[in-house]
Amino acid sequence: MKKRKPVRAVIDTNLFVSGLFANQGYTYLLQELWVSGTFELAVSEKILAEVVNTLKKPQIRERLQLQDEETVIISDLIRDKATVVTADRYRTDKIVDGSRTNSPPVILKKGCRRMQPA
Numbered sequence: 099m100k101k102r103k104p105v106r107a108v109i110d111t112n113l114f115v116s117g118l119f120a121n122q123g124y125t126y127l128l129q130e131l132w133v134s135g136t137f138e139l140a141v142s143e144k145i146l147a148e149v150v151n152t153l154k155k156p157q158i159r160e161r162l163q164l165q166d167e168e169t170v171i172i173s174d175l176i177r178d179k180a181t182v183v184t185a186d187r188y189r190t191d192k193i194v195d196g197s198r199t200n201s202p203p204v205i206l207k208k209g210c211r212r213m214q215p216a
Contacts, residue, residue: 106138106181111148118172119162132179139180146173146182 109117109128117125132139141149152158153169 104135104138106140108140108145111145111152115149115152115158139176140183141176141180142183146176149173149176 109132113125113128117129120126120129131137150169150173153162153164153172158164159169
């Protein structure tokens with residue numbers, strides 16, 4: 099029997115950053131599923147830069163007690179574990195959007211438009 103490839107997905111930056119340091123909830127579960135290989139995380143250089151910029155925000159650094167070198171380590175780990183794609187080859191199976199606060203992430207099927215919350 100042929101082994102199925104894991105689903106390739108993009109995670110909203112806010113969900114991703116929240117999940118890096120969560121120990122429960124939806125963002126934690128997303129991180130656990132990614133790390134366990136249940137799905138393949140696809141990121142672009144733009145997404146990586148957005149994650150790093152978010153981690154460098156003073157309120158995030160203070161809350162998470164991050165040092166500059168830890169931000170670099172996190173970026174390197176994401177680059178190492180995720181599939182880095184270019185804009186012209188950006189194909190995913192799912193997009194995980196966490197723009198609705200206090201709600202479970204929305205998973206959009208490939209080809210669906212991302213809808214803004216009401």
